[in-house]
Amino acid sequence: MMNRRHFLHLGLLSGSSTLLRAAEFLPQNVTFIGVAKFQQVVARAVAENWAALPMGARVAQFGQALRGTKYVAWTLEIDDRIESPSANFNGLDCWTFFEIALGLARMIAKRQRDYSTSDLLRQIEWTRYRGGVCHGHYLDRIHYLDEWFTDNVARGTIRNVTRQAGPVVRLTGRGNDEMSLNPKLYRYLRANPALVPAMRQIESRLEQVPFDFIPKQHVATCEPRLQSGDIIGIVTNRPHVFCSHVGLALRTGDGACRFMHASATYKKVVVDKTIHEYLDAIKSHAGIIVGRPREV
Structure with missing residues:
Protein backbone atom coordinates (compact mmCIF):
# COMPACT_ATOMS: atom_id res chain seq x y z
CA MET A 1 0.00 0.00 0.00
CA MET A 2 1.31 3.43 -0.93
CA ASN A 3 2.30 5.83 1.81
CA ARG A 4 0.29 8.76 0.46
CA ARG A 5 -0.52 12.23 1.70
CA HIS A 6 -2.80 14.56 -0.22
CA PHE A 7 -2.78 18.33 -0.07
CA LEU A 8 -5.48 20.63 -1.47
CA HIS A 9 -5.27 24.29 -2.16
CA LEU A 10 -6.84 26.85 -4.47
CA GLY A 11 -4.56 28.62 -6.92
CA LEU A 12 -4.96 30.99 -9.84
CA LEU A 13 -3.75 29.64 -13.15
CA SER A 14 -4.10 31.48 -16.45
CA GLY A 15 -6.50 33.90 -14.81
CA SER A 16 -9.02 31.32 -13.61
CA SER A 17 -9.61 29.68 -10.25
CA THR A 18 -8.41 26.09 -10.41
CA LEU A 19 -8.27 23.40 -7.74
CA LEU A 20 -4.71 22.16 -7.41
CA ARG A 21 -4.23 18.75 -5.92
CA ALA A 22 -0.71 17.89 -4.86
CA ALA A 23 -0.01 14.28 -3.97
CA GLU A 24 3.04 13.00 -2.14
CA PHE A 25 3.28 9.23 -2.52
CA LEU A 26 6.62 8.80 -0.74
CA PRO A 27 7.87 10.34 2.54
CA GLN A 28 9.71 13.64 2.28
CA ASN A 29 12.95 12.19 3.59
CA VAL A 30 13.01 10.47 0.19
CA THR A 31 11.39 13.11 -2.00
CA PHE A 32 12.88 16.35 -0.67
CA ILE A 33 16.65 16.61 -0.26
CA GLY A 34 18.36 19.82 0.89
CA VAL A 35 15.67 21.40 3.06
CA ALA A 36 18.16 23.85 4.60
CA LYS A 37 19.18 25.13 1.15
CA PHE A 38 15.50 25.51 0.19
CA GLN A 39 14.82 27.53 3.33
CA GLN A 40 17.89 29.71 2.75
CA VAL A 41 16.90 30.54 -0.83
CA VAL A 42 13.28 31.25 0.09
CA ALA A 43 14.27 33.43 3.05
CA ARG A 44 16.41 35.55 0.76
CA ALA A 45 13.61 35.79 -1.80
CA VAL A 46 11.17 37.00 0.85
CA ALA A 47 13.65 39.47 2.38
CA GLU A 48 14.44 40.97 -1.04
CA ASN A 49 10.81 40.86 -2.25
CA TRP A 50 11.43 38.79 -5.37
CA ALA A 51 7.67 38.28 -5.61
CA ALA A 52 7.47 41.84 -6.97
CA LEU A 53 9.68 40.99 -9.95
CA PRO A 54 8.15 40.15 -13.34
CA MET A 55 7.78 36.42 -13.79
CA GLY A 56 10.77 35.89 -16.10
CA ALA A 57 13.09 37.97 -13.94
CA ARG A 58 11.87 36.03 -10.91
CA VAL A 59 12.68 32.68 -12.52
CA ALA A 60 16.14 33.97 -13.48
CA GLN A 61 16.72 35.27 -9.94
CA PHE A 62 16.00 31.86 -8.47
CA GLY A 63 18.19 30.30 -11.13
CA GLN A 64 21.07 32.52 -10.06
CA ALA A 65 20.43 31.62 -6.41
CA LEU A 66 21.10 28.01 -7.38
CA ARG A 67 24.44 28.78 -9.05
CA GLY A 68 27.22 26.53 -7.84
CA THR A 69 24.88 23.67 -6.91
CA LYS A 70 26.51 20.37 -7.78
CA TYR A 71 25.49 18.64 -11.01
CA VAL A 72 23.99 15.22 -10.22
CA ALA A 73 22.25 13.05 -12.81
CA TRP A 74 19.25 10.76 -12.23
CA THR A 75 17.95 12.61 -9.16
CA LEU A 76 14.35 11.93 -10.27
CA GLU A 77 14.84 8.15 -10.13
CA ILE A 78 14.08 7.80 -6.42
CA ASP A 79 12.21 4.49 -6.14
CA ASP A 80 11.74 1.24 -8.04
CA ARG A 81 7.97 1.47 -8.38
CA ILE A 82 6.31 4.50 -6.78
CA GLU A 83 6.47 7.89 -8.50
CA SER A 84 6.15 11.04 -6.40
CA PRO A 85 6.87 14.76 -6.82
CA SER A 86 10.39 15.42 -5.60
CA ALA A 87 13.12 18.04 -5.34
CA ASN A 88 16.84 17.87 -4.57
CA PHE A 89 18.60 21.12 -3.67
CA ASN A 90 21.92 19.34 -3.12
CA GLY A 91 22.22 18.07 -6.67
CA LEU A 92 20.61 19.25 -9.90
CA ASP A 93 20.55 18.10 -13.49
CA CYS A 94 19.50 20.29 -16.41
CA TRP A 95 15.80 19.44 -16.08
CA THR A 96 15.50 19.78 -12.31
CA PHE A 97 17.45 23.06 -12.38
CA PHE A 98 15.03 24.91 -14.63
CA GLU A 99 12.03 23.15 -13.10
CA ILE A 100 12.91 24.10 -9.51
CA ALA A 101 13.69 27.70 -10.50
CA LEU A 102 10.29 27.90 -12.21
CA GLY A 103 8.55 26.19 -9.29
CA LEU A 104 10.05 28.59 -6.75
CA ALA A 105 9.07 31.58 -8.87
CA ARG A 106 5.49 30.33 -9.08
CA MET A 107 5.39 29.45 -5.37
CA ILE A 108 6.64 32.83 -4.16
CA ALA A 109 4.02 34.64 -6.26
CA LYS A 110 1.42 33.51 -3.75
CA ARG A 111 2.29 35.75 -0.81
CA GLN A 112 1.93 34.00 2.53
CA ARG A 113 3.53 34.06 5.97
CA ASP A 114 5.91 31.20 5.24
CA TYR A 115 6.56 28.55 2.61
CA SER A 116 6.92 24.83 3.15
CA THR A 117 8.58 22.12 1.13
CA SER A 118 5.10 20.88 0.26
CA ASP A 119 4.33 24.26 -1.32
CA LEU A 120 7.17 23.72 -3.78
CA LEU A 121 6.19 20.09 -4.39
CA ARG A 122 2.72 21.33 -5.41
CA GLN A 123 4.37 23.46 -8.09
CA ILE A 124 6.67 20.61 -9.15
CA GLU A 125 3.69 18.31 -9.59
CA TRP A 126 1.89 20.90 -11.68
CA THR A 127 4.70 21.23 -14.24
CA ARG A 128 6.32 17.78 -14.14
CA TYR A 129 3.29 15.57 -14.67
CA ARG A 130 0.97 15.18 -17.60
CA GLY A 131 -2.08 17.35 -16.97
CA GLY A 132 -0.47 18.59 -13.75
CA VAL A 133 -1.36 15.49 -11.72
CA CYS A 134 0.73 12.61 -10.36
CA HIS A 135 -1.15 9.40 -9.55
CA GLY A 136 1.94 7.63 -8.23
CA HIS A 137 2.83 6.01 -11.55
CA TYR A 138 6.10 6.48 -13.44
CA LEU A 139 4.38 7.14 -16.75
CA ASP A 140 2.44 10.06 -15.24
CA ARG A 141 5.70 11.97 -15.48
CA ILE A 142 6.58 13.95 -18.64
CA HIS A 143 9.92 12.53 -19.75
CA TYR A 144 10.60 14.41 -22.98
CA LEU A 145 11.11 18.18 -23.17
CA ASP A 146 9.03 18.57 -26.34
CA GLU A 147 6.03 17.10 -24.51
CA TRP A 148 6.78 19.27 -21.46
CA PHE A 149 6.48 22.35 -23.67
CA THR A 150 3.22 21.14 -25.29
CA ASP A 151 1.60 20.09 -22.03
CA ASN A 152 2.57 23.20 -20.07
CA VAL A 153 1.56 25.52 -22.91
CA ALA A 154 -1.87 23.87 -22.94
CA ARG A 155 -2.27 24.51 -19.20
CA GLY A 156 -1.04 28.10 -19.30
CA THR A 157 2.26 27.63 -17.43
CA ILE A 158 4.38 28.93 -20.31
Whole structure:
Protein backbone atom coordinates (compact mmCIF):
# COMPACT_ATOMS: atom_id res chain seq x y z
CA MET A 1 0.00 0.00 0.00
CA MET A 2 1.31 3.43 -0.93
CA ASN A 3 2.30 5.83 1.81
CA ARG A 4 0.29 8.76 0.46
CA ARG A 5 -0.52 12.23 1.70
CA HIS A 6 -2.80 14.56 -0.22
CA PHE A 7 -2.78 18.33 -0.07
CA LEU A 8 -5.48 20.63 -1.47
CA HIS A 9 -5.27 24.29 -2.16
CA LEU A 10 -6.84 26.85 -4.47
CA GLY A 11 -4.56 28.62 -6.92
CA LEU A 12 -4.96 30.99 -9.84
CA LEU A 13 -3.75 29.64 -13.15
CA SER A 14 -4.10 31.48 -16.45
CA GLY A 15 -6.50 33.90 -14.81
CA SER A 16 -9.02 31.32 -13.61
CA SER A 17 -9.61 29.68 -10.25
CA THR A 18 -8.41 26.09 -10.41
CA LEU A 19 -8.27 23.40 -7.74
CA LEU A 20 -4.71 22.16 -7.41
CA ARG A 21 -4.23 18.75 -5.92
CA ALA A 22 -0.71 17.89 -4.86
CA ALA A 23 -0.01 14.28 -3.97
CA GLU A 24 3.04 13.00 -2.14
CA PHE A 25 3.28 9.23 -2.52
CA LEU A 26 6.62 8.80 -0.74
CA PRO A 27 7.87 10.34 2.54
CA GLN A 28 9.71 13.64 2.28
CA ASN A 29 12.95 12.19 3.59
CA VAL A 30 13.01 10.47 0.19
CA THR A 31 11.39 13.11 -2.00
CA PHE A 32 12.88 16.35 -0.67
CA ILE A 33 16.65 16.61 -0.26
CA GLY A 34 18.36 19.82 0.89
CA VAL A 35 15.67 21.40 3.06
CA ALA A 36 18.16 23.85 4.60
CA LYS A 37 19.18 25.13 1.15
CA PHE A 38 15.50 25.51 0.19
CA GLN A 39 14.82 27.53 3.33
CA GLN A 40 17.89 29.71 2.75
CA VAL A 41 16.90 30.54 -0.83
CA VAL A 42 13.28 31.25 0.09
CA ALA A 43 14.27 33.43 3.05
CA ARG A 44 16.41 35.55 0.76
CA ALA A 45 13.61 35.79 -1.80
CA VAL A 46 11.17 37.00 0.85
CA ALA A 47 13.65 39.47 2.38
CA GLU A 48 14.44 40.97 -1.04
CA ASN A 49 10.81 40.86 -2.25
CA TRP A 50 11.43 38.79 -5.37
CA ALA A 51 7.67 38.28 -5.61
CA ALA A 52 7.47 41.84 -6.97
CA LEU A 53 9.68 40.99 -9.95
CA PRO A 54 8.15 40.15 -13.34
CA MET A 55 7.78 36.42 -13.79
CA GLY A 56 10.77 35.89 -16.10
CA ALA A 57 13.09 37.97 -13.94
CA ARG A 58 11.87 36.03 -10.91
CA VAL A 59 12.68 32.68 -12.52
CA ALA A 60 16.14 33.97 -13.48
CA GLN A 61 16.72 35.27 -9.94
CA PHE A 62 16.00 31.86 -8.47
CA GLY A 63 18.19 30.30 -11.13
CA GLN A 64 21.07 32.52 -10.06
CA ALA A 65 20.43 31.62 -6.41
CA LEU A 66 21.10 28.01 -7.38
CA ARG A 67 24.44 28.78 -9.05
CA GLY A 68 27.22 26.53 -7.84
CA THR A 69 24.88 23.67 -6.91
CA LYS A 70 26.51 20.37 -7.78
CA TYR A 71 25.49 18.64 -11.01
CA VAL A 72 23.99 15.22 -10.22
CA ALA A 73 22.25 13.05 -12.81
CA TRP A 74 19.25 10.76 -12.23
CA THR A 75 17.95 12.61 -9.16
CA LEU A 76 14.35 11.93 -10.27
CA GLU A 77 14.84 8.15 -10.13
CA ILE A 78 14.08 7.80 -6.42
CA ASP A 79 12.21 4.49 -6.14
CA ASP A 80 11.74 1.24 -8.04
CA ARG A 81 7.97 1.47 -8.38
CA ILE A 82 6.31 4.50 -6.78
CA GLU A 83 6.47 7.89 -8.50
CA SER A 84 6.15 11.04 -6.40
CA PRO A 85 6.87 14.76 -6.82
CA SER A 86 10.39 15.42 -5.60
CA ALA A 87 13.12 18.04 -5.34
CA ASN A 88 16.84 17.87 -4.57
CA PHE A 89 18.60 21.12 -3.67
CA ASN A 90 21.92 19.34 -3.12
CA GLY A 91 22.22 18.07 -6.67
CA LEU A 92 20.61 19.25 -9.90
CA ASP A 93 20.55 18.10 -13.49
CA CYS A 94 19.50 20.29 -16.41
CA TRP A 95 15.80 19.44 -16.08
CA THR A 96 15.50 19.78 -12.31
CA PHE A 97 17.45 23.06 -12.38
CA PHE A 98 15.03 24.91 -14.63
CA GLU A 99 12.03 23.15 -13.10
CA ILE A 100 12.91 24.10 -9.51
CA ALA A 101 13.69 27.70 -10.50
CA LEU A 102 10.29 27.90 -12.21
CA GLY A 103 8.55 26.19 -9.29
CA LEU A 104 10.05 28.59 -6.75
CA ALA A 105 9.07 31.58 -8.87
CA ARG A 106 5.49 30.33 -9.08
CA MET A 107 5.39 29.45 -5.37
CA ILE A 108 6.64 32.83 -4.16
CA ALA A 109 4.02 34.64 -6.26
CA LYS A 110 1.42 33.51 -3.75
CA ARG A 111 2.29 35.75 -0.81
CA GLN A 112 1.93 34.00 2.53
CA ARG A 113 3.53 34.06 5.97
CA ASP A 114 5.91 31.20 5.24
CA TYR A 115 6.56 28.55 2.61
CA SER A 116 6.92 24.83 3.15
CA THR A 117 8.58 22.12 1.13
CA SER A 118 5.10 20.88 0.26
CA ASP A 119 4.33 24.26 -1.32
CA LEU A 120 7.17 23.72 -3.78
CA LEU A 121 6.19 20.09 -4.39
CA ARG A 122 2.72 21.33 -5.41
CA GLN A 123 4.37 23.46 -8.09
CA ILE A 124 6.67 20.61 -9.15
CA GLU A 125 3.69 18.31 -9.59
CA TRP A 126 1.89 20.90 -11.68
CA THR A 127 4.70 21.23 -14.24
CA ARG A 128 6.32 17.78 -14.14
CA TYR A 129 3.29 15.57 -14.67
CA ARG A 130 0.97 15.18 -17.60
CA GLY A 131 -2.08 17.35 -16.97
CA GLY A 132 -0.47 18.59 -13.75
CA VAL A 133 -1.36 15.49 -11.72
CA CYS A 134 0.73 12.61 -10.36
CA HIS A 135 -1.15 9.40 -9.55
CA GLY A 136 1.94 7.63 -8.23
CA HIS A 137 2.83 6.01 -11.55
CA TYR A 138 6.10 6.48 -13.44
CA LEU A 139 4.38 7.14 -16.75
CA ASP A 140 2.44 10.06 -15.24
CA ARG A 141 5.70 11.97 -15.48
CA ILE A 142 6.58 13.95 -18.64
CA HIS A 143 9.92 12.53 -19.75
CA TYR A 144 10.60 14.41 -22.98
CA LEU A 145 11.11 18.18 -23.17
CA ASP A 146 9.03 18.57 -26.34
CA GLU A 147 6.03 17.10 -24.51
CA TRP A 148 6.78 19.27 -21.46
CA PHE A 149 6.48 22.35 -23.67
CA THR A 150 3.22 21.14 -25.29
CA ASP A 151 1.60 20.09 -22.03
CA ASN A 152 2.57 23.20 -20.07
CA VAL A 153 1.56 25.52 -22.91
CA ALA A 154 -1.87 23.87 -22.94
CA ARG A 155 -2.27 24.51 -19.20
CA GLY A 156 -1.04 28.10 -19.30
CA THR A 157 2.26 27.63 -17.43
CA ILE A 158 4.38 28.93 -20.31
CA ARG A 159 4.04 30.38 -23.79
CA ASN A 160 5.97 28.79 -26.63
CA VAL A 161 7.59 31.88 -28.17
CA THR A 162 9.96 30.01 -30.49
CA ARG A 163 8.25 31.38 -33.63
CA GLN A 164 8.23 34.92 -32.25
CA ALA A 165 11.92 34.75 -31.36
CA GLY A 166 13.30 33.71 -34.73
CA PRO A 167 12.86 31.81 -37.99
CA VAL A 168 11.98 28.16 -37.48
CA VAL A 169 12.36 24.91 -39.35
CA ARG A 170 10.41 21.69 -38.77
CA LEU A 171 12.22 18.62 -37.52
CA THR A 172 11.38 15.59 -39.66
CA GLY A 173 12.50 12.04 -40.17
CA ARG A 174 13.60 11.30 -36.62
CA GLY A 175 12.30 9.01 -33.91
CA ASN A 176 11.72 10.13 -30.32
CA ASP A 177 12.32 6.76 -28.66
CA GLU A 178 15.46 7.03 -26.55
CA MET A 179 13.86 5.67 -23.37
CA SER A 180 12.17 2.60 -24.86
CA LEU A 181 15.38 1.76 -26.71
CA ASN A 182 17.48 2.04 -23.54
CA PRO A 183 15.23 0.99 -20.64
CA LYS A 184 18.13 -0.32 -18.54
CA LEU A 185 19.36 3.26 -18.11
CA TYR A 186 16.19 4.21 -16.20
CA ARG A 187 15.63 2.79 -12.73
CA TYR A 188 11.87 2.48 -12.99
CA LEU A 189 11.94 0.88 -16.44
CA ARG A 190 14.74 -1.45 -15.41
CA ALA A 191 12.73 -2.61 -12.39
CA ASN A 192 9.44 -2.72 -14.33
CA PRO A 193 10.08 -3.87 -17.92
CA ALA A 194 6.33 -4.23 -18.47
CA LEU A 195 6.21 -0.40 -18.64
CA VAL A 196 8.37 -0.27 -21.76
CA PRO A 197 5.58 -0.96 -24.32
CA ALA A 198 3.44 1.78 -22.75
CA MET A 199 6.42 4.15 -22.88
CA ARG A 200 6.83 3.34 -26.55
CA GLN A 201 3.17 4.22 -27.13
CA ILE A 202 3.76 7.62 -25.52
CA GLU A 203 6.85 8.15 -27.70
CA SER A 204 4.95 7.18 -30.86
CA ARG A 205 2.30 9.78 -30.04
CA LEU A 206 4.96 12.45 -29.48
CA GLU A 207 6.55 11.65 -32.83
CA GLN A 208 3.32 12.74 -34.55
CA VAL A 209 3.31 16.21 -32.97
CA PRO A 210 4.87 18.90 -35.24
CA PHE A 211 8.12 20.15 -33.77
CA ASP A 212 9.59 23.49 -34.91
CA PHE A 213 12.87 25.00 -33.72
CA ILE A 214 15.26 27.87 -34.44
CA PRO A 215 18.39 26.57 -36.22
CA LYS A 216 21.59 27.51 -34.44
CA GLN A 217 22.86 29.65 -37.31
CA HIS A 218 19.97 32.07 -36.59
CA VAL A 219 20.21 32.14 -32.79
CA ALA A 220 22.69 35.05 -32.57
CA THR A 221 20.31 37.35 -34.43
CA CYS A 222 17.31 36.28 -32.34
CA GLU A 223 19.03 36.66 -28.95
CA PRO A 224 17.89 40.32 -28.54
CA ARG A 225 14.31 38.99 -28.47
CA LEU A 226 14.99 36.57 -25.64
CA GLN A 227 14.28 37.51 -22.02
CA SER A 228 15.77 36.50 -18.70
CA GLY A 229 13.97 33.45 -17.41
CA ASP A 230 13.06 32.09 -20.83
CA ILE A 231 13.36 28.30 -20.88
CA ILE A 232 15.83 27.33 -23.59
CA GLY A 233 15.56 23.79 -24.91
CA ILE A 234 18.61 22.60 -26.82
CA VAL A 235 17.62 20.68 -29.95
CA THR A 236 20.05 17.96 -30.97
CA ASN A 237 21.20 16.32 -34.20
CA ARG A 238 21.51 13.01 -32.35
CA PRO A 239 19.04 10.27 -33.30
CA HIS A 240 16.18 9.03 -31.09
CA VAL A 241 15.48 12.29 -29.23
CA PHE A 242 14.50 15.86 -30.16
CA CYS A 243 16.05 17.76 -27.25
CA SER A 244 19.22 16.84 -25.37
CA HIS A 245 19.56 19.65 -22.82
CA VAL A 246 17.72 22.60 -21.28
CA GLY A 247 18.50 25.74 -19.29
CA LEU A 248 17.49 29.36 -18.79
CA ALA A 249 18.27 32.58 -20.63
CA LEU A 250 19.97 35.27 -18.55
CA ARG A 251 20.47 38.82 -19.77
CA THR A 252 23.62 40.17 -18.13
CA GLY A 253 24.85 43.70 -17.49
CA ASP A 254 26.96 43.70 -20.63
CA GLY A 255 23.82 43.25 -22.75
CA ALA A 256 24.59 39.63 -23.60
CA CYS A 257 22.07 36.80 -23.35
CA ARG A 258 23.82 33.91 -21.63
CA PHE A 259 22.91 30.29 -21.07
CA MET A 260 22.38 29.39 -17.40
CA HIS A 261 22.22 25.66 -16.79
CA ALA A 262 23.23 22.65 -14.71
CA SER A 263 26.32 21.62 -16.64
CA ALA A 264 27.73 18.10 -16.75
CA THR A 265 30.95 19.65 -18.09
CA TYR A 266 31.45 22.09 -15.21
CA LYS A 267 29.80 19.71 -12.72
CA LYS A 268 27.59 22.49 -11.31
CA VAL A 269 25.03 25.18 -12.14
CA VAL A 270 26.78 27.92 -14.12
CA VAL A 271 26.17 31.05 -16.18
CA ASP A 272 27.83 29.96 -19.40
CA LYS A 273 28.63 31.56 -22.74
CA THR A 274 26.03 33.41 -24.78
CA ILE A 275 23.41 31.01 -26.09
CA HIS A 276 24.69 31.07 -29.66
CA GLU A 277 28.28 30.56 -28.51
CA TYR A 278 27.18 27.61 -26.41
CA LEU A 279 25.43 26.07 -29.43
CA ASP A 280 28.37 26.68 -31.74
CA ALA A 281 30.78 24.97 -29.34
CA ILE A 282 29.10 21.57 -29.68
CA LYS A 283 28.63 20.01 -33.11
CA SER A 284 25.58 17.93 -32.18
CA HIS A 285 23.56 21.01 -31.14
CA ALA A 286 21.05 21.88 -33.85
CA GLY A 287 19.16 24.87 -32.39
CA ILE A 288 16.72 25.92 -29.70
CA ILE A 289 13.11 26.11 -28.62
CA VAL A 290 11.98 28.89 -26.29
CA GLY A 291 9.34 28.81 -23.56
CA ARG A 292 8.38 31.97 -21.68
CA PRO A 293 7.00 31.47 -18.14
CA ARG A 294 3.58 33.00 -17.53
CA GLU A 295 2.52 34.71 -14.36
CA VAL A 296 0.59 32.52 -11.94
